[in-house]
Amino acid sequence: MNVCFNVRLDSLYYWMFLEGVIGMTLIKVDELTKVFQRQQKTPGFAGTMKDLFYRQYTDKVAVDSISFEIGRGEIVGYIGPNGAGKSTTIKMLSGILVPTSGIVEVGGLVPYRSRKEYSRRIGVVFGQRTQLWWDIPVSESFRLMKYMYKISDQDYKRSIELFSDILDIDEFMNAPVRQLSLGQRMRADLCAALLHNPDILYLDEPTIGLDVVVKENIREFIKQVNLERKTTVILTTHDMSDIEKLCSRVIVIDRGKLMYDGVLNQLKTIYGSGETMIVETADPVQPWDELAHLGIDDFDYDGKSITIKYDKTVVNSTAILRVLMSKITITDFVVHPCEIEQIIRKMYENPLSAAVAAGS
Numbered sequence: 001m002n003v004c005f006n007v008r009l010d011s012l013y014y015w016m017f018l019e020g021v022i023g024m025t026l027i028k029v030d031e032l033t034k035v036f037q038r039q040q041k042t043p044g045f046a047g048t049m050k051d052l053f054y055r056q057y058t059d060k061v062a063v064d065s066i067s068f069e070i071g072r073g074e075i076v077g078y079i080g081p082n083g084a085g086k087s088t089t090i091k092m093l094s095g096i097l098v099p100t101s102g103i104v105e106v107g108g109l110v111p112y113r114s115r116k117e118y119s120r121r122i123g124v125v126f127g128q129r130t131q132l133w134w135d136i137p138v139s140e141s142f143r144l145m146k147y148m149y150k151i152s153d154q155d156y157k158r159s160i161e162l163f164s165d166i167l168d169i170d171e172f173m174n175a176p177v178r179q180l181s182l183g184q185r186m187r188a189d190l191c192a193a194l195l196h197n198p199d200i201l202y203l204d205e206p207t208i209g210l211d212v213v214v215k216e217n218i219r220e221f222i223k224q225v226n227l228e229r230k231t232t233v234i235l236t237t238h239d240m241s242d243i244e245k246l247c248s249r250v251i252v253i254d255r256g257k258l259m260y261d262g263v264l265n266q267l268k269t270i271y272g273s274g275e276t277m278i279v280e281t282a283d284p285v286q287p288w289d290e291l292a293h294l295g296i297d298d299f300d301y302d303g304k305s306i307t308i309k310y311d312k313t314v315v316n317s318t319a320i321l322r323v324l325m326s327k328i329t330i331t332d333f334v335v336h337p338c339e340i341e342q343i344i345r346k347m348y349e350n351p352l353s354a355a356v357a358a359g360s
């Protein structure tokens with residue numbers, strides 16, 4: 001089912017490119033690097049006193065010489081494990097952070113230099129925090145933004161209609177932001193970021209912590225905005241389903257370095273054979289030997305369920321279930337497709353094809 005969907009997304013991507021729906025380069029990043037300086041801490045009281053007078057710093061390379069180009073109208077997934085450098089890249093792209101070296105250029109502007117002009121052309125949502133005013137109703141925040149961005153009555157009305165259609169914003173428009181649930185707040189933040197109809201939408205973990213229904217809702221909305229307004233979307237995520245539903249192109253980074261830039265399908269074909277099975281059992285019996293016999297060494301038991309990670313090209317889920325059922329009583333089970341962490345791990349195990357895939 002997912003495979004068919006991705007094939008459709010990939011061909012749609014190429015068709016869009018050929019037909020000019022995806023336009024010329026909008027975002028250009030060349031050897032972009034960000035190094036943070038962290039103050040070293042010496043342990044103990046004497047250490048703290050010493051640090052007061054002799055501050056020592058270590059360098060942390062958060063983004064390491066990354067280059068890519070993104071065309072107008074694309075939806076690109078920017079993925080990688082925790083601490084990979086995703087947020088730092090988004091902050092440089094949106095002009096919040098100044099790069100240590102390298103080039104970042106968006107639509108002819110350098111984000112951190114032309115902040116005021118640039119802010120009219122972009123919308124930014126950070127999943128972890130809101131940019132709305134905490135104590136006033138959402139509708140008032142929107143009206144303030146309408147005033148700040150000088151949005152015409154007609155454009156404002158059109159936007160609110162589009163947002164209401166998919167995101168059902170009426171249910172919380174009159175509540176202050178502090179009273180909203182996480183899902184409502186995220187929907188409100190998305191609307192706020194798009195009110196002025198920006199060319200580009202940067203989303204940093206937009207679905208983090210949300211339930212499945214709200215996630216679906218938000219993905220649908222992003223897709224609709226991209227189609228109707230040709231908004232270019234860059235989103236970072238941990239969630240492989242976000243990528244599958246939205247992005248035909250993915251950029252994978254790890255430890256600040258670019259690992260892959262290309263279509264999702266190719267990534268999945270080369271590295272996406274990892275699966276995770278979660279088996280619920282009330283049985284105290286531990287079938288570790290049986291799993292080891294199948295060649296599985298990555299499993300975990302929390303007293304209620306067994307989590308098993310395996311490569312489906314080596315062993316299939318039926319074989320695992322059969323072996324488990326011969327030892328324990330299974331009350332429920334679920335199989336999850338590959339996770340981002342599994343893909344990255346395979347990239348390290350097989351660096352040759354990783355290099356090919358990244359086009360280097």
Ligand SMILES: Nc1ncnc2c1ncn2[C@@H]1O[C@H](COP(=O)(O)OP(=O)(O)O)[C@@H](O)[C@H]1O
Nearest residue numbers: 036038060062081082083084085086087088089
């Ligand atoms: N302001 C900062 N000062 C020092 N180190 C930072 C700062 N921001 C991020 N880092 C470090 O840079 C690395 C990348 O962080 P981040 O871009 O937030 O990763 P991600 O969003 O992929 O989880 C991490 O090791 C993080 O600890």
Ligand SMILES: [Mg+2]
Nearest residue numbers: 086087088204
């Ligand atoms: Mg982050």
